[in-house]
Amino acid sequence: MEPEPEPQKLSPMEKGSMELKMPSDKASSSRLPVLGLGRKRRLDKENALEPEKKRIRGTGTTIPMSCLKVPTVATMPRTKKQVTDVKSRKPISTIPAPKPAVSSTTARKGAGKRPAWDVKGQLCDLREEFSACQVQAEVLTRENLELRSRLGPAEQQARTLEAENKSLIRELTEAQAQTKEDQLELVKLGARVQELEEFLHTQESLIQSMQEKQLQLQEDRKDLTTRLEIQEKQLQESVAALAKSQAEITAQAALLAERTENLHCLEMERRHLLNQLQELKGNIRVFCRVRPVLPGEPAPPPGLIFFPPGPHGDSQPSTQLSLTRPSDDRCSIIGKLPSPPIRYDFSFDQVFLPDSRQNEVFEEVSLLVQSALDGYPVCIFAYGQTGSGKTFTMEGGPGGDPQLEGLIPRAVRHLFSVAKKLEAHGWSYTFVASYVEIYNETIRDLLVRAGGAQKCQGGECEIRLAGPGSKDLIVTNAQYVPVSCEEEVKSLLHLARQNRAVARTTQNEQSSRSHSVFQLQISGKHMGQNLHCTAPLNLVDLAGSERLDPGLSTGPADRERLKETQAINSSLSTLGLVIMALSNKESHVPYRNSKLTYLLQNSLRGNAKMLMFVNISPLEENFSESLNSLRFASKVNQCVIGTARANKK
Numbered sequence: 001m002e003p004e005p006e007p008q009k010l011s012p013m014e015k016g017s018m019e020l021k022m023p024s025d026k027a028s029s030s031r032l033p034v035l036g037l038g039r040k041r042r043l044d045k046e047n048a049l050e051p052e053k054k055r056i057r058g059t060g061t062t063i064p065m066s067c068l069k070v071p072t073v074a075t076m077p078r079t080k081k082q083v084t085d086v087k088s089r090k091p092i093s094t095i096p097a098p099k100p101a102v103s104s105t106t107a108r109k110g111a112g113k114r115p116a117w118d119v120k121g122q123l124c125d126l127r128e129e130f131s132a133c134q135v136q137a138e139v140l141t142r143e144n145l146e147l148r149s150r151l152g153p154a155e156q157q158a159r160t161l162e163a164e165n166k167s168l169i170r171e172l173t174e175a176q177a178q179t180k181e182d183q184l185e186l187v188k189l190g191a192r193v194q195e196l197e198e199f200l201h202t203q204e205s206l207i208q209s210m211q212e213k214q215l216q217l218q219e220d221r222k223d224l225t226t227r228l229e230i231q232e233k234q235l236q237e238s239v240a241a242l243a244k245s246q247a248e249i250t251a252q253a254a255l256l257a258e259r260t261e262n263l264h265c266l267e268m269e270r271r272h273l274l275n276q277l278q279e280l281k282g283n284i285r286v287f288c289r290v291r292p293v294l295p296g297e298p299a300p301p302p303g304l305i306f307f308p309p310g311p312h313g314d315s316q317p318s319t320q321l322s323l324t325r326p327s328d329d330r331c332s333i334i335g336k337l338p339s340p341p342i343r344y345d346f347s348f349d350q351v352f353l354p355d356s357r358q359n360e361v362f363e364e365v366s367l368l369v370q371s372a373l374d375g376y377p378v379c380i381f382a383y384g385q386t387g388s389g390k391t392f393t394m395e396g397g398p399g400g401d402p403q404l405e406g407l408i409p410r411a412v413r414h415l416f417s418v419a420k421k422l423e424a425h426g427w428s429y430t431f432v433a434s435y436v437e438i439y440n441e442t443i444r445d446l447l448v449r450a451g452g453a454q455k456c457q458g459g460e461c462e463i464r465l466a467g468p469g470s471k472d473l474i475v476t477n478a479q480y481v482p483v484s485c486e487e488e489v490k491s492l493l494h495l496a497r498q499n500r501a502v503a504r505t506t507q508n509e510q511s512s513r514s515h516s517v518f519q520l521q522i523s524g525k526h527m528g529q530n531l532h533c534t535a536p537l538n539l540v541d542l543a544g545s546e547r548l549d550p551g552l553s554t555g556p557a558d559r560e561r562l563k564e565t566q567a568i569n570s571s572l573s574t575l576g577l578v579i580m581a582l583s584n585k586e587s588h589v590p591y592r593n594s595k596l597t598y599l600l601q602n603s604l605r606g607n608a609k610m611l612m613f614v615n616i617s618p619l620e621e622n623f624s625e626s627l628n629s630l631r632f633a634s635k636v637n638q639c640v641i642g643t644a645r646a647n648k649k
């Protein structure tokens, strides 16, 4: 037997192919036992096809002679080499043939066929041949035994390999399924990779742009740093300058405080002097104003009203007025001598000529109005017959012409303006306006809005104390409107004009037969000095002062007019009496005799400042009424009310 060639060291691939071709006994050395199985099956098949041969090999001695001619070993090649050996009828390599038998037979064959008679020789040949066959049978039997002994492990190995094959097929199936899954996963991952690549691309471009930005920002930062350094340097300089300025400010603040205190003292001094000036002028003053002759009115005879020059000529405002009654022609008719013209001279605090402008008039009353801001109650009346110019003086002319604005709009404008200036001195003011009319001793609110509750009509507006312990008087159910600018006051005046009761009289088509009282309650406070002052400013447009017309009939309309006139005259005479009583310091002042004086009592008392305009018509036909008005005003002018005291707390 030839030694097995030393197994070469092979690569796994080569090894695998070798194993496929040359399965070994060791199961572990073969990973693909298919061929091994095939070999087994082939062996089985050969075995099945040649049972007879097997039996011969198994029994040995019972082999029929006919079968001995063909060696059975040739049908079971162990290897390819062995198969080749069998085909070539050579003895198998593992079992050497008995050389002597073969050589004798071969020698005999070569010697030719024995003659028929040489039975002994033939027998001898047969014996030789038989013994050769026996030897060969023994060899084959041994080989058979050996093959049988190797068949068991081979079958075992085949089973192992089959199990292994199954497991590998299973593994392969699983691997294939896994591969499919992996492929799907791979596809998904591919898509994801693509997606991520796109994202990456976007991010890269973003990063690039951000890098560019960063570069730009770095540049900017450099620039800013430079600027910051400059600014810091400037700031340091500024801080130093500021410290210096602060020291200066502190010094200035001390100076300012000192000056503010001085200013306050001066302000109080100014108020005091202003008050003294007003007192010197008189706490009750009377100004006379003669209106011009209006277009369409008959020109009065020359000298009817005369304005004698004052002691200082035309440089000083006029204070004198003379009324001359024309001579009475009727006297000559009845045979008597005509009565000579009578001259009536009057002297007032000031006389305004017909050509006086509204602003000139206001200039003379502005300081008086301003006293209200200092806490002095102020009352300005317009007295005169209907059509003499009272409303013109108080409210202004028609058409909203600013040049023709009267005392009320000018006074509020002046007060608002002065109050604003006084804010700089630490004063703050509030203003509340009301506007009522007194008609036939009935009070009516002139600020009631259209459609609003007309509660004050029907005698519901009454004069009451503002509250328990208060001396201030208010009109119940009347509007008290806070105002802070001229426009607000103007709209109130417009509303009042619409609401005012206007009655036709024979003297003037649109004469007011009622007193209208515009009241501005002023409150001021100085927080620094803890000062408070309150005072009312009253601007009163009195009803026409004309006397009862003896020509009135006894009809219902005339009776109504008679009642109106009596009420007006009564209240006007009460006003005169009140002023007289105050002037004479009488213990009883008849404020309650009329609604007008009752309402205004706080603005008429000793600490009040009063101004009366007596308005005169220049017409001859109004001579008597003008004379009456001037006489009434003269009486008032002679009154002196005690030294005024400001309502200060």
Ligand code: ADP
Pocket: 290, 291, 292, 294, 354, 384, 385, 386, 387, 388, 389, 390, 391, 392, 393, 397, 398, 508, 511, 512, 544, 615
């Ligand atoms: P009263 O109110 O006394 O009845 P008004 O003020 O209504 O009188 O004046 C009567 C008319 O005279 C009005 O048309 C008014 O415009 C006009 N009038 C009054 N005073 C002047 C004046 N100083 N200058 C110009 N017109 C005046």
Ligand code: MG
Pocket: 387, 390, 391, 392, 511, 512, 541
């Ligand atoms: Mg009027």
